[in-house]
Amino acid sequence: MKIGILGAGHIGxxxxxxxxxAGHEVGISNSRGPETLRDLAERLGHGVTAYSNEDAARFGDLVIETVPFGHYADLPSVQLKGKxxxxxxxxxxxxxGQxxxxxLSESAFLARHIPGARVVKAFNTIQAAHLExxxxxxxxxxxxxxIPMASDDAEAxxxxxxxxxxxGFAPVDNGDLEQSKSQQPGTPIYGREANPEEARQVLGGQS
Structure with a gap:
């Protein structure tokens, strides 16, 4: 699968x-342009390619956005439509900022700003070091x-x-985008090292 990653911070x-x-074609971008990411792409290896945000979104069959939430309005919404x-x-x-x-949940709010995108909330409860x-x-x-995940789109x-x-992780279905409120900062599952059964119990207790 072709995967575009918007944001080259720790999680990205x-x-x-x-x-x-894992064998996917990966393109990564940041707000400063692909020339600032070429050394990183080379270090990551496995054919990872540096792109602009728009080109990474265009490249990916699936796109991962890892930019700080305050920059949601800068996401390339046109290129994300249908992805x-x-x-x-x-x-x-x-x-x-306020x-x-x-x-709304953060993800439901985001989905309104990238209309037509098939938004799935995931990877927000784990530290980058643990992901690694x-x-x-x-x-x-x-x-x-x-890894809890939430979406209004079952296929996505x-x-x-x-x-x-x-x-190497285990997905746990956490319902729709509004239910993703139960995996945001300050909730019991946030940052918690849990197996799937434990995670379901924690998430269920928050409903």
Whole structure:
């Protein structure tokens, strides 16, 4: 699969390496342009390519957005239309400024600003260092660290779940985008190292 990654921070770099190692074609971008990422792409190896944000979004059959939430309006919404978009962002008011979400989850709010995109919330509850080190494809799913995911699109969620398995974690269905409120910062599952059964119990207790 061709995967575009918008954002070259810790999570973006970790996912680029893991997904490229799993055999996917990966393009990565940042707000400063591809020339600033060529050394990183070379270090990541496995054919990872540096792009502009627009070109990374255009390149990917699936796109992962890992930019700070406060920059949501800068996402290339035209190029994301019709694409599965994994939203890894978290809203931190002290960093992002005050944003009126209108009572929505962060991901539901984001989905309104990239109309036509098939948004899936995932990878927002795990530290980049743990993403790099805790995946293990040799373990059965029941013993792997859980990655909650939420979406209004069941088919998109299934595709993302497969990617989560390919890099050594276990997907846990957390309902629709509004339900993703239960995996945002400050919730019991956020940052928690849990297997799938434990994660379902924690998430269920938050409903």
């Amino acid at each position: 770099k970790a996912l680029a390496r893991l997904l490229a190692e 599965i978009v994994i939203d890894t962002a978290n809203y931190y008011p002290e960093r992002d 944003i009126d979400l209108g009572g 080190s805790q995946g293990d494809t040799n373990k059965p799913l029941s013993q792997r660290r859980a 969620k299934a595709v993302v779940g497969q990617l989560i398995e390919e890099i």
